[in-house]
Amino acid sequence: DIQMTQSPSTLSASLGDRVTITCRASQSVSTWLAWYQQKPGKAPKLLIYQASSLESGVPSYFSGSGSGTEFTLTISSLQPDDFATYYCQQYITYPWTFGQGTKVEIK
Amino acid sequence: VQLVQSGAEVKKPGESLKISCKGSGYSFSNHWIGWVRQMPGKGLEWMGIVYPDDSETKYNPTFQGQVTMSADTSTNTAYLQWSSLKTSDTAMYYCARQPVDDSGYWLGLDNWGQGTLVTVSS
Numbered sequence: 001d002i003q004m005t006q007s008p009s010t011l012s013a014s015l016g017d018r019v020t021i022t023c024r025a026s027q028s029v030s031t032w033l034a035w036y037q038q039k040p041g042k043a044p045k046l047l048i049y050q051a052s053s054l055e056s057g058v059p060s061y062f063s064g065s066g067s068g069t070e071f072t073l074t075i076s077s078l079q080p081d082d083f084a085t086y087y088c089q090q091y092i093t094y095p096w097t098f099g100q101g102t103k104v105e106i107k
Numbered sequence: 108v109q110l111v112q113s114g115a116e117v118k119k120p121g122e123s124l125k126i127s128c129k130g131s132g133y134s135f136s137n138h139w140i141g142w143v144r145q146m147p148g149k150g151l152e153w154m155g156i157v158y159p160d161d162s163e164t165k166y167n168p169t170f171q172g173q174v175t176m177s178a179d180t181s182t183n184t185a186y187l188q189w190s191s192l193k194t195s196d197t198a199m200y201y202c203a204r205q206p207v208d209d210s211g212y213w214l215g216l217d218n219w220g221q222g223t224l225v226t227v228s229s
Contacts, residue, residue: 050215
């Protein structure tokens, strides 16, 4: 299985901060990578697919980049609604796999 | 687009269970449905996907033989079932739509159900 490793596991940030989350794959996934946001008690929400394509309705201050084995999710200016856990997922090789998650907390 | 899952379940070890995910607002038959497990306090695990039109499935080996995914296009409903539950099956289970673009490339899981909490305890 392709292992997806996110860093950091927890991130403390303030409103307005620029936040970057990294996702590394154990082998190349090209750009077959998605990012999700999950709030406590809620279903995940798709933010980014194909590594850098913004899902419809997602604020433009979210962005994704990368290819191969290293990817980043960037929140350019952290908003109150963005405190949540973020997951990356590869979907190039079965079984598709998620990273362990990055929790973004209030500093 | 909406996916509505069946309600929470409390079962005993060894019992069987079938949970559902009803789609609306889109062509259910022509979109894959994925299932994702989230154990208490843990991350997301991809279980597999099912294509309602022909019931083709792709399972995560971790779950192969442990669960069965199916779909009924007459009721626009996907199912996840267990024949003999274990306490380790206690988790939240999500269904989500897994679209494919016009070129046949996968996109992300773009619409999610609200989740079904399954509790297995003696």
